[in-house]
Amino acid sequence: MTQSVTSTTVQEWIAHDPDPETAAELSACSEEELDERFGRSLTFGTAGLRGPLRGGPNGMNLAVVLRTTWGVAQVLERRGLGGTQVVVGRDARHKSDEFALATAEVLTARGFEVMLMLAAVPTPIVAFMVRHMHATAGIQITASHNPPGDNGYKVYFEHGLQINSPIDEEIEAAIAEAPPADEIPRAKVETGGMEEIRHYIARAANVRRTTDDVRVALTPLHGVGGDYALDALVRAGITDIHVVENQFQPDPDFPTVPSPNPEEPGATDALLELAADKDADIAIALDPDADRCAVGIPTSEGWRMLSGDETGWLLGDYTLSQIDPGPVSEDVLVASSVVSSRMLARIAEAHGAQHLETLTGFKWLARADDQIPGSTLVYAYEEAIGHCVDPSAVRDKDGISAMVLACDLVAALKSQGRTVQDALDALARRHGVHTTTAVSRPVADADEAADVLTRLRDTPPDRLCGYEVSVTDLLQADDHRRTDALILTAGDAETSVRLVVRPSGTEPKVKSYIEVRVSCHDDEDLETARGRARELQDELVAVARQW
Template sequence: MTSAQDWIAHDPDPVTAAELASCDPDEIAHRFAHPLTFGTAGLRGPLRGGPDGMNIAVVVRTTWALAQVLKDRCLGGSLVVVGRDARHGSEAFAHAAAEVLAAEGFSVIYLYTPAPTPVVAFAVRRLGAGAGVQITASHNPPNDNGYKVFVDGGLQIISPTDREIETAITRAPHADTIGRTPVASSGTDIVAAYLERAASVRRAAGPARVALTPMHGVGGEFALDALALAGIDDVHVVEAQFAPDPDFPTVAFPNPEEPGATDLLLALAAEVGAEVAIALDPDADRCAVGVPDGGPRGWRMLTGDETGWLLGDYLLSQLTDPSSALVASTVVSSRMLSAIAASYGAHHAETLTGFKWLARATAPGTALVYAYEEAIGHCVDPDAVRDKDGISAAVLICDLVAALRAQGRTITDALDDLARRHGVHLTGAVSRRVPDAGQAMAALRADPPAALAGIAVDLDDLSRRRGQQRTDALVFTGAGIRVVVRPSGTEPKLKSYIEVRCEPTADLVTARAHAARLRTELEAAAARW
């Protein structure tokens, strides 16, 4: 491990070197105790000096390590795509990564403009690149940034690749001694190809009136271009949130799922009489959908599960022969997609949380046609982007709106139809801060409830599974109820994912009221764990 003194002496950025030099011994010890590691979405951390933050030294050493791993896999000299979002530090970090890769002998496409994360995933797959690097912290707070790696046809890295890179980082040279070769920006052709492919997911015809926000991120112009190529040009944008702004000034937290984050969007949707409202997260790999309803505000945001049902059903309905089609969702997502797939004679796979697993979903004799996670991530064109993609999902949602209008129906009608066919599915989530999530999980394992909301439940402990299905999670299932409990990967919290299912019925009002009462009881139980 590099000492603090050596790190400071060899920090290529005088700003972070000076910052570290001014830290007291306790702060220095804290920053050097736990270097950043690859989690669900790559490296992520606060913008600050030292190995536990995002800075030039960390980016340079990480990129050097990535280069060594690629060379060990006989990919030396291969093509690597480097992209970035518009966060603080992103341009400098992406530039440094591109230069290190070039110095290590790789051919580098350094994207000429801040771009959505799925553009890099697409480029790696389309060009047969050895790897891709995207500098992004997605929907994290303004002072964070991150480093995401794609390999194997545009898929996010999994073990052992992530651990191999981390091991190589420990033997990386001092950051200021790692070679860097200037790289010119490029990639106009691959960006154009991405936009054309995103537009091509459209199946129907006809216009749609859309309200859109990129939430101060990089998705605005990309979404407008893709929608226009798809023949959807009646798009109204939230002007205050359209231009990229790394400070995210109009939202407390730049995540469409957060309370209040889509208030400006829904107000605009109501003002212009939109048929659908779309919110992208700052790196545009996630897509949230709002629809008009009869509630007091006139509009509501769909859950990620509801959008997942709609898109999964729509895509399967377009197939001539769905018998070889595979759709996938995660262990914490709703079970309705499985029922939808079965109704078409298609196949469904359940994976662990995160698109690094969803993108690898397989079943014998099938091809993946759609995957989603409840956290508003949707992969609607796996042959092109083997990851979540907010831009192509936005095109497909607008396409669905137009297709439904041609039938005299709306998104709400489509959700009602799914509920009548497959039963009301009502989801919810509880996140509870605990002193130690590991101890909380151990206590729950030692004394699991025999019943929830008065319903007897069985327990499936996923930590006892083998291989890629093994994870630290507990699944409680009973008649019409399902609760998944797992520790947060980033905070001292227990997260519970709740679903209530009712048998198919024409009386949706009564079924939904019953499901809501059960969900409330389950949420109360989860809040006590």
């Protein structure tokens, strides 16, 4: 055992572990395993705490949940918010119900007015409720699209915004001062929330703008979104819906998919088969907590899933097309993250609106209009299929309202005799062909990730795809974009390439986000331009894999 992880530390944790199963599990661990579990604690990443279900401070377990909730309560009370209302929800993962109940019980014992959701709910419902009910905070027990063996703890403060710095650091510091888990008081709590759920469904349905028919194929990937998605679609007047039956009910083991992440290969195979069989107009996959939405479309070569960027371009353009150009549009703001495509900036300019690039994650995207006084955020997205299409209702990514808007877009295009591919082609001709992809390098821990970034800072490439490289180190930024990331750009007026390299905020990986833009001239075949862009993208992928 290392000096920082002493036998006394471990034995005290085990002695005060309120869960006999994790206490016994820790007692049977080797010294090496105990070093890994006690060498560091879970910290707030891009979207809260996430980790494997296991004993010790570096995992998700009852003791960690109790101590974290104690820390959240401490921070709220220090801010003069003791006794205020807090919403507590959960997804359908292993232990989520137990963790949500424990969270609510700790807050109730501290005198907070707690609304514990009566059933498993999508994460955006908790974000909506905090905003709608003017609650002080919201906590959702979820690990979103992580593997079945993980769980997590996501925190919202006022206005339904995810916590960011320095609040996350204040909570972590408070957790370090927390008493032993079995000594934290808990009190009985009642469940509720049905009326608020109905309000959310009505609001999600209301993002629809047309009344045209559309046939939908849908899967919630064994998550909690199924019934809520059906309710929202029907309320929006969309009734021709076909679901992947064996993926519709919540199942924390996600038995029919290799990964519950709609972006991963194989995750949407059954959905696309169903869409083809039913001759659907659009295919929708929600991730397990329904905060992300993946879109599939038919093409001349068969069905395919859109990238998060492609969906972002389409929904951003569709949203801005509803706003008349002029003084109003000049105050309208759309946002995308630093690792997402730059095409949304061009789309916004064409509509006379503003665009802001933020750090990765919706705790930053949802606050985009804070950076531009007088602006109104109407849409935000990140490449990892997260879309905020109704910021005045949900200041976070919301797969269900995004689903409704995507179906509405397809219906509108269909009524014009156009397809989604037609819309993508029109954007490419107007703003240039953009291709995007990402390369992930697994690392052992945060220290190894930092080493990779340090080496790249010390010796960045001097050329990419034959162009001289310009390096932007966001650690040196003095504005809202300051973070541990490097942006490498190169190119000219006709062709540009971009690489953003950063440590993942949720997984042990260093990720390289790649974008190529190639101008498309009026006399040029679109596929020729796309072919040139893909060749350059392949070059960048090969470079990124060397890091």
